[in-house]
Amino acid sequence: MNCCVIGTGYVGLVTGACLAELGHTVVGADTDARKIEMLSEGHVPIYEAELESLVAGNLESGNLNFTTDIHRAVSESEFVFITVGTPSDIDGKADLTQVDEVAREIAAAIEGYKVVINKSTVPVGSTKRVQRVIEESMEEYHEFDVVSNPEFLREGTAVLDFMKPSRIVIGSDSQKAIMRMTELYRGLNAPILVTDPVSAEMIKYASNAFLASKVSFINAVANLCEAVGADVREVSLGMGYDDRIGFEFLKAGPGYGGSCFPKDCRALLAIARDHGYHFELLEGVIKVNQEQHEKMVEKVERAAGGLEGARIGVLGLAFKANTDDVRESPALYVVRQLIEKGASVTVYDPQAMDTARPELEGAGFAEDAYQAAAGAQVLVLLTEWDEFKWLDYARVMQLMDCPSIVDTRNCLDPTVLRKLGFTYEGVGR
Numbered sequence: 001m002n003c004c005v006i007g008t009g010y011v012g013l014v015t016g017a018c019l020a021e022l023g024h025t026v027v028g029a030d031t032d033a034r035k036i037e038m039l040s041e042g043h044v045p046i047y048e049a050e051l052e053s054l055v056a057g058n059l060e061s062g063n064l065n066f067t068t069d070i071h072r073a074v075s076e077s078e079f080v081f082i083t084v085g086t087p088s089d090i091d092g093k094a095d096l097t098q099v100d101e102v103a104r105e106i107a108a109a110i111e112g113y114k115v116v117i118n119k120s121t122v123p124v125g126s127t128k129r130v131q132r133v134i135e136e137s138m139e140e141y142h143e144f145d146v147v148s149n150p151e152f153l154r155e156g157t158a159v160l161d162f163m164k165p166s167r168i169v170i171g172s173d174s175q176k177a178i179m180r181m182t183e184l185y186r187g188l189n190a191p192i193l194v195t196d197p198v199s200a201e202m203i204k205y206a207s208n209a210f211l212a213s214k215v216s217f218i219n220a221v222a223n224l225c226e227a228v229g230a231d232v233r234e235v236s237l238g239m240g241y242d243d244r245i246g247f248e249f250l251k252a253g254p255g256y257g258g259s260c261f262p263k264d265c266r267a268l269l270a271i272a273r274d275h276g277y278h279f280e281l282l283e284g285v286i287k288v289n290q291e292q293h294e295k296m297v298e299k300v301e302r303a304a305g306g307l308e309g310a311r312i313g314v315l316g317l318a319f320k321a322n323t324d325d326v327r328e329s330p331a332l333y334v335v336r337q338l339i340e341k342g343a344s345v346t347v348y349d350p351q352a353m354d355t356a357r358p359e360l361e362g363a364g365f366a367e368d369a370y371q372a373a374a375g376a377q378v379l380v381l382l383t384e385w386d387e388f389k390w391l392d393y394a395r396v397m398q399l400m401d402c403p404s405i406v407d408t409r410n411c412l413d414p415t416v417l418r419k420l421g422f423t424y425e426g427v428g429r
């Protein structure tokens with residue numbers, strides 16, 4: 001089946017490469033000419049496990065191509081995926097500028113029946129909105145349907161998540177589009193939930209807001225654990241054995257970040273506001289998360305005995321391990337605050353140095369974890385990369401000026417570190 005994917009970012013590129021792997025003919029289209037040039041040569045501009053080989057293999061087989069010519073990509077495809085960004089605007093609402101732009105491009109290129117699939121995370125009512133924008137921009141009417149098909153992949157395991165999804169949600173009022181979509185995804189073994197477009201759009205926001213709530217809940221519990229002398233890791237474990245609760249998203253830490261949870265929680269709050277519902281619970285989730293970022297700064301400040309002139313080493317900048325994505329990463333917040341409060345900060349991340357560099361004015365960038373630790377009074381672990389768990393901490397100890405570790409991900413062993421002579425501070429333990 002002929003597909004085009006408009007927007008070759010994290011979601012679009014994974015979607016395109018995976019559809020090609022399933023045997024479809026796919027064109028990835030983007031306005032970013034440099035990105036398209038790189039992709040056409042088989043170079044993937046983001047760090048995502050298995051993606052580079054998938055792209056290279058499907059380029060070679062001819063199942064996958066890339067172009068900046070969106071008009072041609074649409075006119076040659078029956079399935080047109082919209083996978084552009086939907087960032088927050090100043091009121092916290094999802095900014096649909098890119099989606100509208102793509103809808104107008106699609107309208108200009110439609111000649112025969114198309115299924116337009118919105119995979120970007122968009123507010124309720126956006127399926128109708130895209131339909132309207134296309135209809136209003138078409139010179140001559142051609143048949144098309146717009147489908148809401150939210151994406152649930154996680155950065156770091158995106159290819160696996162696409163190929164083995166927990167569910168496929170298809171939101172449409174058109175029987176024809178539903179049949180075509182079911183056919184398109186025939187190669188995937190997953191439950192398919194067919195629903196109306198508004199419910200499909202709501203499923204995505206509700207899912208992300210629920211997961212964010214779990215994170216804020218366990219962080220609030222972690223703060224209480226610190227006050228009463230309990231260990232949040234034991235508490236999470238004891239809770240997680242209950243099937244109704246589960247182990248996922250119950251790790252205390254610096255708060256959630258990334259390109260989805262923060263903006264999607266804000267967007268859901270804005271949707272609620274617009275519809276006259278005061279979503280107090282979600283307000284609390286967002287507030288706890290912001291406070292958690294701030295608590296991490298306070299922990300470092302305490303460990304350093306004040307931040308003015310303090311030398312701090314930072315391990316990890318990505319919003320989580322196994323990605324180079326630093327969008328709304330708690331690590332960026334913490335590093336910026338440390339610098340603002342007068343500390344001299346040297347950072348290191350195995351994959352996110354290039355994405356973080358333009359975001360961190362005033363920080364020093366180290367070649368490796370040991371260089372970040374050298375001369376530091378406090379070493380702060382902000383992303384749970386495996387390589388930080390297996391550092392030679394005896395060597396780290398010798399390199400540091402005053403051996404103190406703040407482990408915001410609870411991924412190091414305090415007993416071992418304390419034996420070596422470190423002062424150790426985790427979260428909720």
Ligand SMILES: NC(=O)c1ccc[n+]([C@@H]2O[C@H](COP(=O)([O-])OP(=O)(O)OC[C@H]3O[C@@H](n4cnc5c(N)ncnc54)[C@H](O)[C@@H]3O)[C@@H](O)[C@H]2O)c1
Nearest residue numbers: 007008009010011030031032084085086098101120121151
């Ligand atoms: N990143 C994730 O983990 C994830 C997971 C699920 C859903 N989502 C949602 O998917 C959407 C895309 O997210 P992303 O992280 O892939 O974004 P991204 O910023 O990585 O990629 C967006 C791409 O769209 C391109 N683009 C922008 N305007 C364009 C236009 N008019 N025509 C063609 N291309 C255009 C950009 O150049 C960029 O390559 C968002 O709505 C996001 O909320 C993201």
